[in-house]
Amino acid sequence: MTYEQREQLRELFDTIDRTGHPAGTGKMDYGRLEHFISLRYDEVDQKQEIMNAFKLFKPDAKDAENARITLADLQRISTHLGEHIPDDELREMIHIADIGETGSVDFADFTRVMRKTGLF
Incomplete structure (x- = not known):
């Protein structure tokens, strides 16, 4: 497992740990685990589509x-x-998207616009 994969897995478990089990048992059933994993993959897929x-x-x-x-x-x-x-x-399009006022649009600016407009 690569370092990046370990970090992603750690993020997933941190998220699960914060939300906890609804019954307060500290355990998780397969359906709940699958739900969290699918959320993570959807997030990764969306970022790739925006890229x-x-x-x-x-x-x-x-x-x-x-x-x-x-x-x-x-x-x-x-x-x-x-x-x-x-x-x-x-120029107006760039101005609206360009949060850092650099005169151009970086990937973060582009992502924000795509999500705000509902395109992603």
Whole structure:
């Protein structure tokens, strides 16, 4: 088991430990364990889906989690889709998503927008 897998397992058990058993026995049945594991996998799957969407904007990024979506990326996508979106509207999109006010959108910003809009 890798270090990362051990940490994920530890997080799972910490979560279970905090929520406890409804009857207060300190034991867990299979159904409850399966529920917690499925929640964790759903979370991992969702992050991967969001990452795949993010990579559509940054297909050449070697480290997508540290990449940033810029005005040029939005212009490229807009052109590729055959849409003409004025630069001021594209800048506004970045401004709305860019929590850190860096002038670009990082993976955390992108994730927040995707979850807030209900796309993920």
